[in-house]
Amino acid sequence: MKRELAGYFTSPVAYVFIVIFLLLCGFFTFSIGRFYETGQADLRAFFEWHPWLFLFLVPAVGMRLWADERRDGTIELILTLPVSVAELIFGKFLAAWLFLGSALVLTFPIVITVAYLGEPDFGAVITGYIGSFLMAGAYLSVGCMTSSLTRSQVISFILTVVICLFFLLAGWPPVTGFFTGWAPAWLVSIVEGFSFMHHFADMERGVLDLRDLVYYLSVMGFMLMANGVILQSRRAS
Amino acid sequence: MIEVKELTKRFGQKLAVDGISFKVGKGEVLGFLGPNAAGKSTTMRMITGYLPPSSGTALVGGYDIVRNSLQARRRIGYLPENAPAYPDMTVIAFLDFIAEVRGFTGRERRARVSATIDKCFLNDVRHQQVSTLSKGYNQRVCFAQAILHDPEYLIMDEPTDGLDPNQKHEVRSMIRDMAKDKTIILSTHNLEEVDVVCTRVIIIASGKIVADKTPLELKALSEFHGTACFTVCNAEPEGVIAGMEGLHGVKDVLKVGEGEGRFTLRAIPSDPSAPVAEVIVRYCLDRGIRLENMRIEEGRLDEVFRQITRPDQRAV
Numbered sequence: 127m128k129r130e131l132a133g134y135f136t137s138p139v140a141y142v143f144i145v146i147f148l149l150l151c152g153f154f155t156f157s158i159g160r161f162y163e164t165g166q167a168d169l170r171a172f173f174e175w176h177p178w179l180f181l182f183l184v185p186a187v188g189m190r191l192w193a194d195e196r197r198d199g200t201i202e203l204i205l206t207l208p209v210s211v212a213e214l215i216f217g218k219f220l221a222a223w224l225f226l227g228s229a230l231v232l233t234f235p236i237v238i239t240v241a242y243l244g245e246p247d248f249g250a251v252i253t254g255y256i257g258s259f260l261m262a263g264a265y266l267s268v269g270c271m272t273s274s275l276t277r278s279q280v281i282s283f284i285l286t287v288v289i290c291l292f293f294l295l296a297g298w299p300p301v302t303g304f305f306t307g308w309a310p311a312w313l314v315s316i317v318e319g320f321s322f323m324h325h326f327a328d329m330e331r332g333v334l335d336l337r338d339l340v341y342y343l344s345v346m347g348f349m350l351m352a353n354g355v356i357l358q359s360r361r362a363s
Numbered sequence: 364m365i366e367v368k369e370l371t372k373r374f375g376q377k378l379a380v381d382g383i384s385f386k387v388g389k390g391e392v393l394g395f396l397g398p399n400a401a402g403k404s405t406t407m408r409m410i411t412g413y414l415p416p417s418s419g420t421a422l423v424g425g426y427d428i429v430r431n432s433l434q435a436r437r438r439i440g441y442l443p444e445n446a447p448a449y450p451d452m453t454v455i456a457f458l459d460f461i462a463e464v465r466g467f468t469g470r471e472r473r474a475r476v477s478a479t480i481d482k483c484f485l486n487d488v489r490h491q492q493v494s495t496l497s498k499g500y501n502q503r504v505c506f507a508q509a510i511l512h513d514p515e516y517l518i519m520d521e522p523t524d525g526l527d528p529n530q531k532h533e534v535r536s537m538i539r540d541m542a543k544d545k546t547i548i549l550s551t552h553n554l555e556e557v558d559v560v561c562t563r564v565i566i567i568a569s570g571k572i573v574a575d576k577t578p579l580e581l582k583a584l585s586e587f588h589g590t591a592c593f594t595v596c597n598a599e600p601e602g603v604i605a606g607m608e609g610l611h612g613v614k615d616v617l618k619v620g621e622g623e624g625r626f627t628l629r630a631i632p633s634d635p636s637a638p639v640a641e642v643i644v645r646y647c648l649d650r651g652i653r654l655e656n657m658r659i660e661e662g663r664l665d666e667v668f669r670q671i672t673r674p675d676q677r678a679v
Contacts, residue, residue: 199447203508206411207464208437361414 143187144229150179151233169246172236173254173330177294177323180265185286187226188269189279191218192357196277205361215353219270219346226262230255250332257329260342261322265290267349274356293345296321364388365410365516365546369419372405372570379405381570382419387563389515392542394561394578395550398672402570403550404444407520410548411441423516437465440514444521446505450494454485454504457493458511465512475511483507484533499530506534510541517541519549523556535560554664568672578664584671585662589635591643592619593628593657600626603652610642625655 151172195201204214240246265286272285295301296317305314318324325338365387372380380402387393395403408414410421412432421428426435448457458479462472480489483503488496493504502525509517522538523531531553538547538560551557557564558578566574566581574581582588595603603626604616613630620627632639640659647654 198450199443199445200449202408202413202443203441203447203505204464206413206436206439206441206443207461208433208466209464210433 143183144232147179147183147229148232150183151175151236169236169240169251169254170330172233173258173326176258177261177326180262181287181290181294184226184262184265185269185272185283185290187222188266188286189273189282191222191270192274192353193277193279193282211354211357215270215350215357219267219350222266222270223263226266227259230259230262247332250330253329253332253334256334257326257338260329260339261326264293264322264342264345264349267346267353268293271349271353271356274353274360290322293320293322296324298323364422364424365548366422367406367410367419368421370406370409370416370421371418372402372409372414373417379570380409380416383567383570383572384419385565385572385575387546387548389546390543391563392538392547392549392561394557394564395548395567396552396554396557396564396668397550397567401567401672403567404520406567407441407518407548407550408443411439411518412436413443437512438515440509440512440517442505442509442517442519442522444524446502448493448501448504448508451492453490453492454496455480455489457504458507461508461511467512479507479511482510482537498525499527502526502530502534506537515545517545517547519547521551522549523551523553531556554668557664566668566671574671579661581667582662582664583635584667585660585664587629587660587666588662589632589638590660591630591632591639591657592660593630593643594625594655595628595647596625596653596655598626598650598652600628603628606650607643607646610639610646612637612639612642 192201195204205211237246237251240251268289269282269286272289273279273282275285276282298321302314302318305317309317319341325341328335328338367383367385370380370383371378383402383406385393395406397403405414409416410423410428412428412435415429420430423435424438426438428435449460452460455476458476459472462476467475480486483506485500485503485507488500493501496504502522506519506522509519519538523534526534535556538549541547542560542562549560561578563577564574564581565572600618600621604618607613607616607628607630612632612634614633615631617629617631618626619629630639630643638659640657643657644654646652
């Protein structure tokens with residue numbers, strides 16, 4: 127919804143968020159990711175850290191979406207306006223997603239840097255951005271869902287971090303290693319299939335696979351549906 | 364026309380609203396009265412589509428609030444309890460947002476927003492953030508939101524709660540002005556308000572309607588209805604009481620107050636619709652008793668309210 131988008135850009139929270147995001151991006155890419163030392167003109171080091179950055183930053187964006195409405199009582203206002211719940215959920219989600227997208231767009235200097243230093247594979251850069259944007263959306267949909275559960279932003283934040291961490295770690299080698307020892311291979315691949323990381327890795331490398339796309343969109347779809355179900359049921363009681 | 368049919372709401376085991384039915388037509392201002400937790404807000408929330416009813420339904424302008432919720436909501440203006448508004452928005456941005464959601468565009472939207480701002484006396488604060496507003500302004504912002512689309516049906520949950528007497532007066536006169544061509548339902552704890560703005564009163568207790576009358580009819584239920592209260596200053600009250608009790612049409616005379624050589628008495632007529640004023644005035648004139656003042660009471664709403672909503676007396 128437009129209100130949310132406008133709300134983000136008028137509130138200082140948005141700027142704080144963007145600045146922190148950019149600073150951390152730079153920090154991880156250059157210091158920890160050893161951007162220069164790898165001697166390669168690509169953005170692997172940059173995208174590699176996104177799942178972890180998003181883990182803490184995206185829940186901070188999503189947590190207020192419904193929790194605030196509940197706390198301020200404005201939920202009674204919007205749910206009695208002539209708009210359907212689905213429109214509200216999508217509106218809020220899209221606004222926040224676009225906001226995250228604009229934060230991502232603002233990382234463009236790093237693309238320029240790479241282009242200046244060498245000959246990067248722009249295809250990989252673009253799929254990397256698409257993957258990063260989709261992953262942000264998936265995190266955000268979890269945030270929307272937990273936000274509709276509670277009136278407290280803090281609870282929503284923590285829940286989102288925990289759920290997203292689960293999604294992340296499901297594909298992390300130590301975790302999959304833990305399963306491979308005893309579980310059948312199909313279970314391992316299912317668990318792995320749930321991971322954000324697993325689906326992000328391809329795009330990071332420049333491969334835009336339909337399966338990854340479907341995965342992210344279905345995570346978002348599922349979480350937003352859950353969001354709707356929660357809203358309806360909390361209204362009824 | 365709002366038509367409420369057997370509206371029922373259950374929260375778990377608790378029955379909050381128990382089969383309420385009534386109709387309100389254009390030009391009526393219906394006041395919802397009742398003790399806290401009687402089901403007033405829940406009923407309003409169901410009519411506005413915020414809470415789905417457990418059973419029963421309501422028709423707003425012919426649209427069913429359950430099956431045709433969006434159509435019904437389009438016709439309603441709703442001021443929820445505690446007047447919520449987005450704290451981080453300015454007044455004008457908030458109203459603009461509401462206007463947009465209500466489907467107004469371009470020039471009409473700007474015109475509506477500024478007309479509503481004028482109407483609700485919000486000009487001084489139009490660029491101020493909602494979170495910085497005083498309670499009175501906050502209430503008016505939310506009120507503005509409810510009337511922005513000039514709805515046929517206006518539903519307000521405690522519209523004057525937390526306002527000072529001047530602001531209350533303003534809001535009430537706005538409500539009265541709009542009443543001609545709208546259907547209005549409001550809830551209140553303020554009995555004086557019922558008297559000033561409502562054309563009809565529904566009293567709810569424990570989720571049921573216990574009275575549905577005009578304010579005058581309600582007051583007529585009061586035991587003080589039709590009694591004459593008067594002050595005499597140069598006579599002994601005992602003598603006056605004894606003398607008056609024998610008069611035609613006077614059932615009883617009680618002393619209700621005294622001070623500085625004056626006595627205030629209350630004469631209860633044997634028939635509330637037959638006035639006793641004349642009899643009392645003549646009695647006093649004949650005996651040279653100085654009558655300082657006298658008034659005939661219409662009855663007191665607060666007393667009727669207590670009487671009706673007391674758990675043991677539900678027969679009205």
